Amino acid sequence: MKEQQRKSALQVNSGVEQPSNVNAESVKHIREKRKNKIIANDYTKEILKGNRTILSQAITLVESTLPEHQNLSREIVEACLLHSGNSIRIGISGVPGVGKSTFIEAFGKQLTKQGYKLAVLAIDPSSEKSKGSILGDKTRMEDLANDPNAYIRPSPSSGTLGGVARKTREAIILCEAAGFNVIFVETVGVGQSETVVNHMVDMFLLLMLAGAGDELQGIKRGIMEMADIIAINKADGTNIKKAEIAATEYRNALHLFPANESGWIPQVVTCSAITNHGIIELAELTNQYFEKVKQSDYFKIRRNFQAKYWMYEVIFEKLKENFFNQPDIKSKLNEMEQKVLSGEISSVAAANIIVSKL
């Protein structure tokens, strides 16, 4: 009988015991990942339809520091990535008071009038302290904010410049997936943030004032070198002549700079965000820039370079974060700090000891 049972196909084998080493954490992780994929798909569907409420919620997830939000936002960004990239990305910078928000409103309205769909994002290194000094104020760009073809998103207000930059880059992807085909990334003219913005846009537009002097405007030579277009703003009223003179001076100064890799010769124009002088011409010049860089393939080369650049930036950011968050590194840091301060050990030796704990 026993022999018969063993040969029968209906025989019930004793079950294989669940190995004790199946990690409950990894099971939870897999479940969470599956759940996130489903939720992310729902978000993505709505974003692709151009649902702004969902787009805003997704950007909020990107900006969140909660790990569960970060995991979900990563899935959403990955899903949207396939539908992104079809836009022109323009960095706009200038010192506070140069007229950035007024200009963005005037220039933005010109572009939406021409049928473009515009998203305005921002990188504001000062916002950590001031809780969002650019674009944080809802009354700014009121006209543009009410334009159905425009979407304005305040600057993420916390994190390191690198962290904020990652969030803005991901917001660009989400906005493009939502159908925005022109992206403005605004930043204040303080130096470092321009370089970061320049690594995520296709064209860099620098706003300047007449008669203020470079030093006064806090604009470093390196930033001027990045500019594809310099616009001398507030060229209205009694300021028109001064603006024209300043434009000539800047044109002369730009001749001294090395030629731009793109083959595009940086242009200097005057404009007024109040009277709209020069705004149509600026839109035309922007078109010419994109025609030129797309023809020469520079557009693609620059985007590829940026994709690689951001991969390394995220690696650096993550390594730093992981390293400094390790409890034993934290305590060792305290200990070494004291030793360095008391002169017991040199900074380099202390750093080597800490890094050797990796």
Ligand code: GDP
């Ligand atoms: P932001 O700090 O660079 O964003 O500058 P705002 O857009 O807030 O402008 C600062 C001030 O300059 C405001 O009082 C604006 O009204 C004024 N302004 C901006 N653009 C122009 C312009 O083209 N002409 C004149 N005359 N004033 C302007």
